[in-house]
Amino acid sequence: xxxxxxxxxxxxxxxxxxxxxxxxxxxxxxxxxxxxxxxxxxxxxxxxxxxxxxxxxxxxxxxxxxxxxxxxxxxxxxxxxxxxxxxxxxxxxxxxxxxxxxxxxxxxxxxxxxxxxxxxxxxxxxxxxxxxxxxxxxxxxxxxxxxxxxxxxxxxxxxxxxxxxxxxxxxxxxxxxxxxxxxxxxxxxxxxxxxxxxxxxxxxxxxxxxxxxxxxxxxxxxxxxxxxxxxxxxxxxxxxxxxxxxxxxxxxxxxxxxxxxxxxxxxxxxxxxxxxxxxxxxxxxxxxxxxxxxxxx
Amino acid sequence: xxxxxxxxxxxxxxxxxxxxxxxxxxxxxxxxxxxxxxxxxxxxxxxxxxxxxxxxxxxxxxxxxxxxxxxxxxxxxxxxxxxxxxxxxxxxxxxxxxxxxxxxxxxxxxxxxxxxxxxxxxxxxxxxxxxxxxxxxxxxxxxxxxxxxxxxxxxxxxxxxxxxxxxxxxxxxxxxxxxxxxxxxxxxxxxxxxxxxxxxxxxxxxxxxxxxxxxxxxxxxxxxxxxxxxxxxxxxxxxxxxxxxxxxxxxxxxxxxxxxxxxxxxxxxxxxxxxxxxxxxxxxxxxxxxxxxxxxxxxxxxxxxxxxxxxxxxxxxxxxxxxxxxxxxxxxxxxxxxxxxxxxxxxxxxxxxxxxxxxxxxxxxxxxxxxxxxxxxxxxxxxxxxxxxxxxxxxxxxxxxxxxxxxxxxxxxxxxxxxxxxxxxxxxxxxxxxxxxxxxxxxxxxxxxxxxxxxxxxxxxxxxxxxxxxxxxxxxxxxxxxxx
Numbered sequence: 084x085x086x087x088x089x090x091x092x093x094x095x096x097x098x099x100x101x102x103x104x105x106x107x108x109x110x111x112x113x114x115x116x117x118x119x120x121x122x123x124x125x126x127x128x129x130x131x132x133x134x135x136x137x138x139x140x141x142x143x144x145x146x147x148x149x150x151x152x153x154x155x156x157x158x159x160x161x162x163x164x165x166x167x168x169x170x171x172x173x174x175x176x177x178x179x180x181x182x183x184x185x186x187x188x189x190x191x192x193x194x195x196x197x198x199x200x201x202x203x204x205x206x207x208x209x210x211x212x213x214x215x216x217x218x219x220x221x222x223x224x225x226x227x228x229x230x231x232x233x234x235x236x237x238x239x240x241x242x243x244x245x246x247x248x249x250x251x252x253x254x255x256x257x258x259x260x261x262x263x264x265x266x267x268x269x270x271x272x273x274x275x276x277x278x279x280x281x282x283x284x285x286x287x288x289x290x291x292x293x294x295x296x297x298x299x300x301x302x303x304x305x306x307x308x309x310x311x312x313x314x315x316x317x318x319x320x321x322x323x324x325x326x327x328x329x330x331x332x333x334x335x336x337x338x339x340x341x342x343x344x345x346x347x348x349x350x351x352x353x354x355x356x357x358x359x360x361x362x363x364x365x366x367x368x369x370x371x372x373x374x375x376x377x378x379x380x
Numbered sequence: 381x382x383x384x385x386x387x388x389x390x391x392x393x394x395x396x397x398x399x400x401x402x403x404x405x406x407x408x409x410x411x412x413x414x415x416x417x418x419x420x421x422x423x424x425x426x427x428x429x430x431x432x433x434x435x436x437x438x439x440x441x442x443x444x445x446x447x448x449x450x451x452x453x454x455x456x457x458x459x460x461x462x463x464x465x466x467x468x469x470x471x472x473x474x475x476x477x478x479x480x481x482x483x484x485x486x487x488x489x490x491x492x493x494x495x496x497x498x499x500x501x502x503x504x505x506x507x508x509x510x511x512x513x514x515x516x517x518x519x520x521x522x523x524x525x526x527x528x529x530x531x532x533x534x535x536x537x538x539x540x541x542x543x544x545x546x547x548x549x550x551x552x553x554x555x556x557x558x559x560x561x562x563x564x565x566x567x568x569x570x571x572x573x574x575x576x577x578x579x580x581x582x583x584x585x586x587x588x589x590x591x592x593x594x595x596x597x598x599x600x601x602x603x604x605x606x607x608x609x610x611x612x613x614x615x616x617x618x619x620x621x622x623x624x625x626x627x628x629x630x631x632x633x634x635x636x637x638x639x640x641x642x643x644x645x646x647x648x649x650x651x652x653x654x655x656x657x658x659x660x661x662x663x664x665x666x667x668x669x670x671x672x673x674x675x676x677x678x679x680x681x682x683x684x685x686x687x688x689x690x691x692x693x694x695x696x697x698x699x700x701x702x703x704x705x706x707x708x709x710x711x712x713x714x715x716x717x718x719x720x721x722x723x724x725x726x727x728x729x730x731x732x733x734x735x736x737x738x739x740x741x742x743x744x745x746x747x748x749x750x751x752x753x754x755x756x757x758x759x760x761x762x763x764x765x766x767x768x769x770x771x772x773x774x775x776x777x778x779x780x781x782x783x784x785x786x787x788x789x790x791x792x793x794x795x796x797x798x799x800x801x802x803x804x805x806x807x808x809x810x811x812x813x814x815x816x817x818x819x820x821x822x823x824x825x826x827x828x829x830x831x832x833x834x835x836x837x838x839x840x841x842x843x844x845x846x847x848x849x850x851x852x853x854x855x856x857x858x859x860x861x862x863x864x
Contacts, residue, residue, distance in 0.1 A: 214397055214398065219402070221398065221799060221844060221845070221848065222402055222799060222840075223799040223800065224799075225804075225806060225807070226837060227837075229822075229825065233825040233828070234410065313651075314649060314807055317649075319822075320825070337655055340659055341662075341670070343663055348655050348656075352652030356647055356648045359647040360644060360647035
């Protein structure tokens with residue numbers, strides 16, 4: 084199997100990545116992951132762009148009897164106010180993805196430049212920044228996010244900031260570590276001896292080599308942020324109680340669980356798990372393609 | 381050995397700045413943010429005297445970091461009238477007599493005027509104006525009127541001398557009436573730090589009638605630790621064995637299955653997993669209870685009750701020991717084992733199954749992953765090949781020789797995963813109504829009780845730092861390769 088990929092002509096992007104590299108056995112695993120990722124992204128894009136057309140009902144108004152079990156008219160049933168759960172899940176995707184993407188972008192914007200500068204310049208600045216980032220990193224992220232979210236109050240932006248603070252150290256540590264090792268590479272040394280300025284070296288020689296790992300962590304962060312957002316909403320620190328939000332819908336549905344009404348809780352949770360899983364696999368797949376040596380010894 | 385000692389000392393010294401940074405961070409976040417944390421916790425329309433009282437009790441009437449306006453004012457004039465505003469025409473609030481030492485709560489300096497706001501101190505008699513006394517009666521302040529007090533002859537108006545037990549009455553007077561003592565460290569931050577170091581004071585709750593946060597946390601701590609220990613147990617057993625198995629059967633279907641499992645386990649929201657367990661095993665199958673630590677009728681007797689310690693332990697030392705046994709009694713599993721209350725033990729374990737499975741399975745994905753990676757490393761080492769060459773059965777090679785060696789790095793995971801464990805415990809406790817620190821934190825958030833939130837978060841930071849310190853030291857002792 085391993086030889087086949089090396090010998091045959093690369094037919095697609097994935098096969099081209101596979102070619103000539105020592106993959107751990109089964110290409111089917113890679114192909115399957117790749118296929119899943121593509122399918123997932125397509126579904127997600129469709130979901131976000133065509134939300135109103137995909138959702139059969141208005142997510143915020145009563146469209147059926149409260150607690151209708153899943154049936155042909157309401158495939159996921161209705162909640163305690165008679166709202167269609169399927170429509171709420173489709174609309175809820177927007178808030179979750181907004182918060183997750185924004186928080187990942189925020190922590191990227193803060194963490195990456197700090198990590199680049201800290202690793203490149205070194206010295207006292209590096210020591211202080213590393214200590215601060217390590218302290219935040221060692222603390223339970225969710226608890227920090229909970230405290231921040233409670234403080235900042237509701238809203239997409241506030242939630243994103245609360246979650247972003249937790250993930251800044253992850254970008255920082257990753258980028259700083261990479262910069263420290265790339266700094267010692269021969270080609271950086273060559274550039275330096277040719278008289279390149281510090282800024283040029285950092286921007287043209289080091290940063291491009293950090294990008295692959297950043298991309299991987301970015302996608303894993305989105306997966307993490309989705310779960311964190313759901314956790315915050317589950318505690319009642321959601322974006323807006325009136326808007327459909329998967330975590331908050333679970334929070335409201337949980338009191339009905341004892342009566343055996345399982346659908347208001349089950350389906351939003353499945354949605355969270357699937358989307359988080361999608362981004363996780365996406366990150367895993369990327370990391371296998373971009374840093375093959377890191378994933379498997 | 382000296383290198384180990386050096387390592388331990390370095391490690392401890394590194395912990396201090398990390399904890400301090402977290403403390404500063406939490407402090408900045410919760411105190412510098414706009415908005416009044418006391419008002420946020422109260423219903424609208426609460427009398428300002430009440431807010432003043434709480435602010436004073438919480439120490440929030442001090443400057444944030446450096447106090448240059450003075451912390452104590454001693455009255456140097458025979459009688460000083462304190463007004464509601466920094467304006468001599470505003471209604472008077474109270475009288476202070478020469479020699480009274482009052483805490484400064486605010487200072488106003490502008491246009492040649494210098495006014496100081498002081499608070500009535502606990503236990504020091506002050507003269508309070510009649511309408512203020514009316515307020516005190518309405519909001520049920522703790523105060524005691526002073527019998528037979530004589531008003532100085534040159535003061536007009538209707539005054540009553542009282543001793544306030546919680547402060548709350550505050551007034552303005554020109555600064556020249558006082559001798560001001562300046563202590564730059566009498567600020568919110570340094571007082572908090574000092575209280576934390578010397579008395580382990582984590583602050584006081586606003587909504588729980590000013591109860592110290594440390595008292596509540598001591599009540600909740602055992603529940604969280606019990607849940608965490610059992611969660612960790614499940615995670616270790618499931619994670620380590622599945623990881624070892626995946627490494628042994630590398631590239632097989634089982635390996636891919638377990639790798640997918642490790643990703644899926646992490647992607648599933650823990651509270652939803654808990655709710656699904658409740659639904660399946662609690663509601664549908666009815667095997668396990670879905671809330672609380674123990675049924676009321678099985679609530680175990682404390683260690684002191686079982687062994688009849690109350691009669692023997694008297695005096696201050698005895699009471700301390702009794703308090704300690706009461707604390708230990710709240711670790712239900714532990715105390716039931718000691719005291720032999722088997723019914724309660726079974727009931728507590730019965731309640732523990734679903735929460736610890738939830739927490740454990742959530743963490744097991746990471747354990748599977750790390751164990752697998754470690755095992756793959758170890759399985760390639762020479763001693764494993766040598767063991768195989770000697771004809772030792774493959775199972776023994778994998779589960780005895782390799783796993784024991786792979787276990788050392790796994791130990792460090794306990795330290796790293798402890799933070800994750802606590803975070804998971806917050807959501808698990810909320811899901812299962814488990815009366816631990818996580819549920820306490822969530823309840824305090826619902827009440828918008830910021831001093832209590834701060835105290836809880838600081839305690840968790842200390843706990844995480846301590847645990848990771850201990851784990852690192854143990855790790856350094858076990859594995860001679862680890863050195864700074």
